[in-house]
Amino acid sequence: MTFEQQLAALGLTLPPAPKPVASYIPAVRTGNLVFVSGQLPFKDGQLMATGPVPSACSVEAAQAAARQCVLNGLAVVGDQVGGDFSRVVRIVRVGAFVQSDDGFTEQPKVANGGSELLQQLFGEPGRHARAAVGTNALPLGASVEIELLVEVR
Amino acid sequence: MTFEQQLAALGLTLPPAPKPVASYIPAVRTGNLVFVSGQLPFKDGQLMATGPVPSACSVEAAQAAARQCVLNGLAVVGDQVGGDFSRVVRIVRVGAFVQSDDGFTEQPKVANGGSELLQQLFGEPGRHARAAVGTNALPLGASVEIELLVEVR
Amino acid sequence: MTFEQQLAALGLTLPPAPKPVASYIPAVRTGNLVFVSGQLPFKDGQLMATGPVPSACSVEAAQAAARQCVLNGLAVVGDQVGGDFSRVVRIVRVGAFVQSDDGFTEQPKVANGGSELLQQLFGEPGRHARAAVGTNALPLGASVEIELLVEVR
Numbered sequence: 001m002t003f004e005q006q007l008a009a010l011g012l013t014l015p016p017a018p019k020p021v022a023s024y025i026p027a028v029r030t031g032n033l034v035f036v037s038g039q040l041p042f043k044d045g046q047l048m049a050t051g052p053v054p055s056a057c058s059v060e061a062a063q064a065a066a067r068q069c070v071l072n073g074l075a076v077v078g079d080q081v082g083g084d085f086s087r088v089v090r091i092v093r094v095g096a097f098v099q100s101d102d103g104f105t106e107q108p109k110v111a112n113g114g115s116e117l118l119q120q121l122f123g124e125p126g127r128h129a130r131a132a133v134g135t136n137a138l139p140l141g142a143s144v145e146i147e148l149l150v151e152v153r
Numbered sequence: 154m155t156f157e158q159q160l161a162a163l164g165l166t167l168p169p170a171p172k173p174v175a176s177y178i179p180a181v182r183t184g185n186l187v188f189v190s191g192q193l194p195f196k197d198g199q200l201m202a203t204g205p206v207p208s209a210c211s212v213e214a215a216q217a218a219a220r221q222c223v224l225n226g227l228a229v230v231g232d233q234v235g236g237d238f239s240r241v242v243r244i245v246r247v248g249a250f251v252q253s254d255d256g257f258t259e260q261p262k263v264a265n266g267g268s269e270l271l272q273q274l275f276g277e278p279g280r281h282a283r284a285a286v287g288t289n290a291l292p293l294g295a296s297v298e299i300e301l302l303v304e305v306r
Numbered sequence: 307m308t309f310e311q312q313l314a315a316l317g318l319t320l321p322p323a324p325k326p327v328a329s330y331i332p333a334v335r336t337g338n339l340v341f342v343s344g345q346l347p348f349k350d351g352q353l354m355a356t357g358p359v360p361s362a363c364s365v366e367a368a369q370a371a372a373r374q375c376v377l378n379g380l381a382v383v384g385d386q387v388g389g390d391f392s393r394v395v396r397i398v399r400v401g402a403f404v405q406s407d408d409g410f411t412e413q414p415k416v417a418n419g420g421s422e423l424l425q426q427l428f429g430e431p432g433r434h435a436r437a438a439v440g441t442n443a444l445p446l447g448a449s450v451e452i453e454l455l456v457e458v459r
Binding site: 031032033089090091092093094098100101102103104105106107108111112115116118119126127128129130131132133134135136149151 | 328329330331332333334336337341342343344358401403441442443444445446447451453
Binding site: 025026136145 | 254264287
């Protein structure tokens, strides 16, 4: 199945790609690499999950937020490849930051919400290197922030 | 205007590039990419801002610190391009870590202190992908640490 | 001395490379760059160091943990180069996350445990760009997590 078919099979649609609004931009391509800016779990203009995990946001809600961060990042990638996801060679790296209570240790489980979506959508080329860490604070209070590095043709 | 003219117009000068002092070094070039090590807001040998934002360091002071981190990083880049900033193709990525009180959410505003300087100095090629996150602790107690990824020719 | 000779001279052996167990994998190669996933200080299946530095884990223990993270990352690199470390052109970047008590400021000293090993093993090509930061929480409670970026041929 193509990326678009997999997306539809999962009942998902890509959000519109965010437009540049500041001195930084959603993505930069250098050579065949696209560096996608850190994505927050915005859905329909609202953050899906805020506050530290697990006291203010459950692990399950944070996983869904990680998935949304990845969807938002893929919308940015789509913009870079002119909407043609067959130009995605592979997902190279995912950087996942999880707003965590002190002592919370399940950042990998949270990040899997995004990682598993990438594998579902792209298959083997969706599997990626990853660094998942905790942090005490994120922009706008988001529970998760995810950046992507993607090889394209 | 050239990079040097923009720098002068802003009343800024680049500090001397730091020399390697340990097992890690200020930057590594691979292909056309220069990875610059995380920079602290040193100015004239002193940290401009320490402690968490906003309880120990105001947002405004942290923005100035972010700007200084970027200046220090550009000094490193200058060393890599033999002082010829016309060899900078573009700024690819900025990674910004802001020492944050729990619940602080304005890391993007802090990071803008550095991002806006890059846009002022380089114009469109200064716009970059970015991940800005909070953290509870940084080296030497610095309020901000910023790393750069730059494409050069 | 070769990498293998240096390793032996230090009385070290590489652990077996971890196998992919999830939607993310130990490393991805794109072009001549190998992005290695964030490594935890596992030794013989156990985490060597857990909890924040310095209250639950001393600086010295965290340095040893950083060294182990690097060893584990090099095992992954070995898998990528078919066990032939002469194919490592250089270490490009090290990202070090140190689980830190609020106010802890010696993340560079901790990260040096890994950085110095890289220099010992590879010499000049082992010197790398680095970002070392603190964080309040890491996967499984590990005291240190380190990711590597390596240029290979």
